[in-house]
Amino acid sequence: MVIHVQSVSKKFPDGKGERWVIKDVSFNIEPHQATVIRGPSGVGKTTLLNLIAGLIQPDNGEIELILKDSAVSTSLNRLNTRELLRFRRDHIGFVYQFFNLVPTLTVQENVLLPLALTKREHLREQALDRLQKLGLQSHLNAFPAQLSGGEQQRAAIARAVAHEPQFLFADEPTGNLDAENSAEVFKLLWDEHERLGTNLVVATHSDDIGAYAARTIHLA
Amino acid sequence: MILLIRSQWRDLISRPIVLIALLANLVLALFAITVVHVTSHTLVHEFVEGPPQSSYHYVVPFPDNRESSYFRLRERWRAGELPEIVGMVPVVEGNLEIGGRAIPLIGIDLISDSQATFDLRDGQISTHLVTQDSVIVFGEDLVNTTFPNDIKVLEFRSSAQTFLLADIATAQNLLDRKGEIDAAWLRYNQVPVWEWMEHLSPGISTGLGFSRPEISLTDLNIESMDFWQPTQTFVGSIAFNMGLLGMLAVLVSGFIVYESTVRSIERREQEFDRLQAIGVSVLQIRSVLILEATALVLSSVLVAAILALVFLRQNSLIINVPKTTFLIATSKGLVLGMSTALIGVILAFTRQLRKVSWLVLVLGVVATVAMLCFGIWMTTTLVGAYLAVFALCVLHIIALTPAIVRFLDAFLPRFKPKSLISRINVRATCQHLKQAKFATIAFSLAIATAIGITLMVGSLRTDFIKLLEVRLPPGIQLREASAADPMIIRQWTGVEEVREYYRGEGNLSIGKTDVIATSLDEFEARRFGYEYDIDRVGVYVNEKVAAQLQANVGDDLELKLPSMTPIDLPIIHIFKSYGEMSRVVLLPNNQVFSNQLVRDRLLIVVQPDSISAIERKLQETYPSATVLNHTEIREQAVHIFNRTFALTNLIALIAVAVAVIGLFNSALAMQGAKRAEYRLLNTLGFSRLALFRQSFTQSSLLGVVCCLLSVPLGIGIAWILCELVNPRAFQWTISLHLAPMTLGYPLLLGLSAAVLASVLPWIFVSRSSK
Numbered sequence: 001m002v003i004h005v006q007s008v009s010k011k012f013p014d015g016k017g018e019r020w021v022i023k024d025v026s027f028n029i030e031p032h033q034a035t036v037i038r039g040p041s042g043v044g045k046t047t048l049l050n051l052i053a054g055l056i057q058p059d060n061g062e063i064e065l066i067l068k069d070s071a072v073s074t075s076l077n078r079l080n081t082r083e084l085l086r087f088r089r090d091h092i093g094f095v096y097q098f099f100n101l102v103p104t105l106t107v108q109e110n111v112l113l114p115l116a117l118t119k120r121e122h123l124r125e126q127a128l129d130r131l132q133k134l135g136l137q138s139h140l141n142a143f144p145a146q147l148s149g150g151e152q153q154r155a156a157i158a159r160a161v162a163h164e165p166q167f168l169f170a171d172e173p174t175g176n177l178d179a180e181n182s183a184e185v186f187k188l189l190w191d192e193h194e195r196l197g198t199n200l201v202v203a204t205h206s207d208d209i210g211a212y213a214a215r216t217i218h219l220a
Numbered sequence: 221m222i223l224l225i226r227s228q229w230r231d232l233i234s235r236p237i238v239l240i241a242l243l244a245n246l247v248l249a250l251f252a253i254t255v256v257h258v259t260s261h262t263l264v265h266e267f268v269e270g271p272p273q274s275s276y277h278y279v280v281p282f283p284d285n286r287e288s289s290y291f292r293l294r295e296r297w298r299a300g301e302l303p304e305i306v307g308m309v310p311v312v313e314g315n316l317e318i319g320g321r322a323i324p325l326i327g328i329d330l331i332s333d334s335q336a337t338f339d340l341r342d343g344q345i346s347t348h349l350v351t352q353d354s355v356i357v358f359g360e361d362l363v364n365t366t367f368p369n370d371i372k373v374l375e376f377r378s379s380a381q382t383f384l385l386a387d388i389a390t391a392q393n394l395l396d397r398k399g400e401i402d403a404a405w406l407r408y409n410q411v412p413v414w415e416w417m418e419h420l421s422p423g424i425s426t427g428l429g430f431s432r433p434e435i436s437l438t439d440l441n442i443e444s445m446d447f448w449q450p451t452q453t454f455v456g457s458i459a460f461n462m463g464l465l466g467m468l469a470v471l472v473s474g475f476i477v478y479e480s481t482v483r484s485i486e487r488r489e490q491e492f493d494r495l496q497a498i499g500v501s502v503l504q505i506r507s508v509l510i511l512e513a514t515a516l517v518l519s520s521v522l523v524a525a526i527l528a529l530v531f532l533r534q535n536s537l538i539i540n541v542p543k544t545t546f547l548i549a550t551s552k553g554l555v556l557g558m559s560t561a562l563i564g565v566i567l568a569f570t571r572q573l574r575k576v577s578w579l580v581l582v583l584g585v586v587a588t589v590a591m592l593c594f595g596i597w598m599t600t601t602l603v604g605a606y607l608a609v610f611a612l613c614v615l616h617i618i619a620l621t622p623a624i625v626r627f628l629d630a631f632l633p634r635f636k637p638k639s640l641i642s643r644i645n646v647r648a649t650c651q652h653l654k655q656a657k658f659a660t661i662a663f664s665l666a667i668a669t670a671i672g673i674t675l676m677v678g679s680l681r682t683d684f685i686k687l688l689e690v691r692l693p694p695g696i697q698l699r700e701a702s703a704a705d706p707m708i709i710r711q712w713t714g715v716e717e718v719r720e721y722y723r724g725e726g727n728l729s730i731g732k733t734d735v736i737a738t739s740l741d742e743f744e745a746r747r748f749g750y751e752y753d754i755d756r757v758g759v760y761v762n763e764k765v766a767a768q769l770q771a772n773v774g775d776d777l778e779l780k781l782p783s784m785t786p787i788d789l790p791i792i793h794i795f796k797s798y799g800e801m802s803r804v805v806l807l808p809n810n811q812v813f814s815n816q817l818v819r820d821r822l823l824i825v826v827q828p829d830s831i832s833a834i835e836r837k838l839q840e841t842y843p844s845a846t847v848l849n850h851t852e853i854r855e856q857a858v859h860i861f862n863r864t865f866a867l868t869n870l871i872a873l874i875a876v877a878v879a880v881i882g883l884f885n886s887a888l889a890m891q892g893a894k895r896a897e898y899r900l901l902n903t904l905g906f907s908r909l910a911l912f913r914q915s916f917t918q919s920s921l922l923g924v925v926c927c928l929l930s931v932p933l934g935i936g937i938a939w940i941l942c943e944l945v946n947p948r949a950f951q952w953t954i955s956l957h958l959a960p961m962t963l964g965y966p967l968l969l970g971l972s973a974a975v976l977a978s979v980l981p982w983i984f985v986s987r988s989s990k
Contacts, residue, residue: 055903082907089905096903099896104647109640116640117905 002199003029003052003167004073008061010047021047024061027217031068034193034200034212039219045203046171048219051076052201053092053169054084067091068166068197090118093160093198095189097172100156101144107131107155108140114163127162134158134188150181154188161192168198174206182206224500228508231488237984238885242480243520245881246561249473250517250524250553251531252874256466257549258532259867260422260459262542272328272385276309276405277432279443281727283786285400293404293440301437307333307407312388313732314395314782315724315818319365320700320845322724322818325355325384327391333407348374353393355386370394397783402727405445408432419548423459426949429601443731454801457602457949464606465871468669470556472875475662476882477564481509482658483889485568506569513561521557525550581618588614596944605944609672609937613665616933621661624929625653645914649921652978656886659879660922664930666879667970670872671934671963676941677865678962679954681858684798688857691747692850696835698822699846704838706822712837714830719743722809722817727780730768733803735781737813740806743825748806750793758792760806766794767951768803779805781816798952799861880973883926887919888981915982916975923974927967934966 010022021044029035037045050056052063054076064073065087079087093114101110111127114120131140134154144152153173160168170189174182190212193200202213232239273279282289290310297308309332315322330350348354354374357363359382367373371384371394392398412432417424425431431444485492492505529546588611595608632650637643653660698704706718722737738744740760745752748760759777761769771777773791780786789807797804807813826834831849838847898911906914935958942954 053903085905085907088903092903094903096900099900102644102897102900104644104651105640109643113640114904 002031002066004064006062008051008058008063010051010058029199032197032199033214035215035217036213037201037203037217037219043219045219049169049171049201049203053094054088091166093165093168095156095160095170095173097175101152103144106141106143107136110155111159111162114159118163120163123162123164130158149176153177153185157188157192161196164196166198168193168200170202172204186212224504224508225511228512232512238888241881241885242516245473245476245878246517246520246557247524248874248878249469250520250557251527252466252469252871253553253556254524254528254549255531256462256871257552258545260462261545263455264422264459272326273405273445277408277445278406278435279403279445280406280440281403282401285402285783287399287401290401290404302435304409304435305406306409309333309405310388310401311403311405312391312395312397312400313402313725314397316384316394317702317818318367320702321820323382323384324725325386325391325394327386327388329388350387353390355384358383358385395782400783420552421463423456423463426453426456427460427602454950460602461949462867465868469875469878470560472662472666472878474560474564475658476878476885477561478568479656479658479882480885481565481568483886509565510562513565517557517561521550521554524553585619600948602945602948605940605948608940608944612933612936617661621664621929625657629654641914645917645921648918652890652922653925655890659882659886660926663879663883663974664926666875667927667966668930668933668937670876670966670969671930672937672941673868673872674966675938675962678959679942679957680798681861682957683954684861687796687798688854690749692854694828695826695850696824696838697848697850697853698824698838698842699848700820701822701845702818702820704822704842704845709824712834714827714834715824716827717825719823720819721821722819723821724817728803729778733765733805735805735807735817737807737809737817740808748793748795756792757808758790760793760795761791762795762797762800762804763953764951765803765805781813784816796952876969876973880977883974884977884980887978891981912982916979919975919978922978923971926974927970930970
C-alpha cells in the first residue's frame with residue numbers, strides 16, 4: 001500500500017452554512033496501481049484528489065503516502081506548510097483539466113521548471129527527449145497560448161513527469177478534449193505511469209481510462 | 221431593463237474592493253476640482269474685489285498732472301469721442317507716511333461717475349467721504365495703527381491690499397498736490413463674453429491672455445487697467461495654473477474609468493453575448509453601464525463635496541466658503557465627472573475607435589508636434605504654454621508609451637535570464653504593461669506631472685534661496701523706520717553701516733510700479749547680483765518691468781514720481797524678484813527722488829557677534845518700528861514659499877493617488893485572472909512567500925518601467941514650467957536644476973505606489989482563494 005486514506009472528510013462554506021463535500025471516505029491504493037476516481041458531477045472527485053495531493057487539508061481523517069524504498073509513511077495531515085510544499089514539489093506530479101502551463105514560459109521552459117525547483121537538472125535531457133517523443137519538438141519555443149488543447153495537455157503531462165515523481169495525479173485531464181485527443185492523452189499518462197513506475201490516480205468522467213485502470217473508486 | 225439593472229448592481233457589489241477603489245478614484249478627482257476651484261476663486265476675488273480700480277477698465281495717465289488735461293479729455297468724450305466709454309473719474313495717487321510706512325492713497329472724484337459700479341455700499345459713507353475730508357482704510361494690517369491728526373478715518377475695511385481711499389479733494393490736500401490729477405479711469409460699456417468664464421474657471425482670462433479691445437485717442441495713451449494692476453494678473457495666473465493642475469486629476473481619472481470599463485466588458489463579454497442572443501439590445505446594455513457610471517459619479521460628487529468643505533474649513537484656506545462658489549465648484553465637478561465617466565464608458569464600448577490605423581497615428585503625431593511648436597514658439601500666452609504641456613502628454617500617450625510597450629513586447633521574449641522564475645517575472649510584467657496600457661499611461665502621466673512640478677518647485681526653491689542669500693546678507697532691517705535716526709544708530713558699537721531705503725509708488729508707461737530709492741553702490745549691486753561699475757548711473761528694474769516693457773539693459777526708462785515731471789534713466793541691471801507681485805524700480809538715491817518717497821526702511825549691517833545686542837537696542841529705542849533679523853526674514857520667506865506650494869504638491873499627490881487607485885484596479889483584475897496560474901505554481905511547489913516574492917518582483921518591475929516612462933515627460937513638463945509658464949505667468953525666469961534628489965523623490969514615490977498598488981491585490985486574491 002502506498003496511499004492510505006482513512007475516514008477523510010472535507011467541508012466547504014456554502015452560503016451562510018457549510019457543506020460536507022467528502023464525508024468519511026476510506027480506501028487504500030497499492031504500489032504501482034493505476035486508479036480512477038469516478039462519480040457524478042459535484043460528488044467531490046477533485047476535492048478528494050486535492051486532498052491526496054496535499055493541496056488542501058482534510059477536516060477529519062488521515063491521509064498517508066508511502067514513498068518507494070521507504071518503510072516510513074508520510075502523514076500529510078502532520079506536515080507543516082513548508083514540509084507539505086517540499087513533499088509535493090519533490091514527489092507529486094499534477095495534471096489539471098486546463099491551465100496546466102505557466103503562460104509566460106515556453107513549452108520547453110514549462111517542462112524544465114519542476115527540474116529547476118527540485119534541483120534535478122540531471123533529468124533535463126530525458127525531459128526534452130520526452131517532449132520530442134510527444135511530438136512537441138516543433139513547439140519547444142512556443143508559448144502555451146500558441147498550442148492546441150491536445151498539445152497543451154501533452155506538454156502538461158511532460159511537465160508533470162519531468163522530475164519523475166512517485167505520484168501522478170490528474171484531474172479530468174481530458175475534459176476539454178475530443179475523443180481522439182482524449183484517447184491519446186490517456187495513453188500517454190498510462191505509458192508514463194508504466195515507464196516511471198509512478199502511482200497514477202485520475203479523477204474523470206470518461207470511460208476510456210477504465211481500460212487502463214487497475215482499480216476504480218466510485219464516489220456517490 | 222429592471223432585471224438588467226439588478227444584475228449590474230449585483231455584479232458591482234460582488235466586487236466590493238473594485239467598487240471602493242473606483243469610488244475613491246472619482247471622489248479624489250472631484251475633491252481636487254472642488255478645492256482648487258474654491259481656493260483659486262477666493263484668491264482672485266480677494267484681489268479683484270475691493271480696490272476701486274476693479275470697476276474701471278482703462279487708464280489714461282496725464283504726464284503733466286494738470287487738471288486741465290483731465291477736463292480736456294472729458295470734453296472730448298462728451299463730444300462723442302470714445303463712444304464705448306460710459307464713465308470716467310479723475311484720480312490722484314501718492315504715498316502717505318503712516319506708522320513709519322509708505323501707504324498708497326487713492327483719491328477719486330466720486331461725483332464724476334454717478335453710475336460707477338464701485339459701490340461703497342453705504343450712501344452715507346459716500347457723502348461723508350466727499351464732505352468730511354476723511355479716508356476709508358483698506359487692509360487689516362492698519363487697524364491698530366495710529367493715524368496722524370490730519371487724517372480722519374471714516375471706516376476700516378478688510379482687503380488683500382493695503383491702501384487709503386479718499387475723495388479727490390481730500391487726497392490732493394493730504395498729498396499736498398492741490399490742482400493735480402494723475403490719471404483718468406475709464407469704464408467700458410460692455411461686459412466681455414469671456415468674463416462669465418471666470419466663474420467656471422478662475423484665472424482663465426489671464427491664462428488665455430484675454431483683454432478688452434484696445435481703444436485709442438490721439439495725443440493720449442490709453443492703457444488697459446488689467447495691465448495697470450499687475451497683482452490681478454499675478455493671482456489670475458496662480459489660479460489658472462492651479463485650475464489646470466486640478467483638471468489633471470480628472471484626466472487621470474478618465475483613463476481609470478475607461479480602463480475599468482474595458483476590463484468589466486472583457487470580463488463579461490460572454491455574458492453580454494448571451495444577453496444579446498436572447499434579445500437584449502446593445503443599447504440596453506450600454507444604458508445600464510451608463511446608469512452605473514452616473515450613479516457612481518453622483519455618489520462621488522456628494523462625498524467629494526463634503527470632504528472638500530471639511531478640508532477647506534480645517535485648513536483655514538477659506539474662512540467663509542461662499543455658497544455660490546461652492547455650488548459652482550461642485551456642479552463643475554459633477555459635469556466634468558459625468559463627462560469623463562460617460563466618455564470613458566462610450567469609448568470602452570466603441571472598440572473600433574481603439575484600433576487606430578497607422579496613417580491616423582502618424583497624422584496625430586504630426587498634429588501634436590505642430591501643437592507643441594505652436595505652444596512654445598508661436599504664442600506667448602499662458603494657455604500656449606499649457607498647450608505645449610498638453611501636446612507633450614498626448615505624444616506620451618499616443619507615441620512614446622505604445623512604442624516602448626511594443627519594443628518591450630518584441631524584445632523581452634528574446635531576453636532570457638538564466639532563472640526560469642526571472643523569465644516568468646519579466647514576461648508577466650510585459651504582459652501587464654500591454655493589458656493595462658491605459659492604467660500604465662495614467663500612472664506614468666501622474667508621476668510625470670509630479671516629477672515636472674517637483675523639479676520646477678525645486679528649481680525655483682534653489683534659485684529663490686540663492687537669491688535670499690545674496691539679497692539678505694547678515695544684518696538687521698528696521699521697518700516703519702521714518703522716526704529712526706541713522707546718524708545715531710551709526711555710532712552704536714558693533715554697527716558697521718546703516719543704509720536708508722526710500723519707498724513709494726510711481727508710474728511707468730505700463731502702469732504703477734513700486735519705487736525704492738537707495739544708494740546704488742557696490743554693496744547694493746552685490747545684493748541685486750549686479751557687477752558694480754562706478755561709471756554707470758541708472759536704475760535697476762525687476763524682471764516683471766523688463767518683460768512688460770520689453771526693455772533690456774541700456775534702454776531708457778521713463779518713470780513718473782508723484783508731482784514730478786517724468787524722469788528718464790537708463791536701465792543698468794535687471795534683477796530677479798521671485799514671489800514679487802508688483803513691478804519694482806530701484807533708483808539711485810538723491811534729494812529730488814527722496815522728497816517724493818518715504819524713508820521707511822533701514823538696513824543695519826552689524827558685526828556678527830553684535831546682532832542680538834543691536835536688535836535689542838533697536839527694539840528699545842524705536843518701539844513703534846519693526847525690527848527684523850535678515851536670518852529671520854529668510855526663514856519666513858522660505859516658510860511662505862513652502863506654504864504657497866503646499867496646495868500644488870497636494871494636487872500633484874492627488875493625481876498620483878488617483879493613478880495608483882487605477883493601477884490597483886487593473887492589477888486586481890489581473891490578479892483575478894492569474895488565480896489559476898498561482899494555483900498551478902502552488903501545485904508545482906511554490907510557497908506563498910515565493911508567490912508573494914514573485915508578485916512583488918513583477919510589481920517592482922512594472923513600477924520601474926512606469927517611472928522610467930514618466931522621466932522624459934516629467935523633465936519636458938518641468939522645462940515648460942520653468943521656461944514658458946513662469947516667465948509668461950509671473951515674468952520671472954528660473955533655471956531648471958536637474959538635481960538627482962529632487963528627481964528621486966517623485967520616482968521613489970511612484971515606485972512605492974506602483975509596488976503597493978500591484979502587491980495589495982495579490983494579498984486580497986490570495987486571501988480569498990485560501
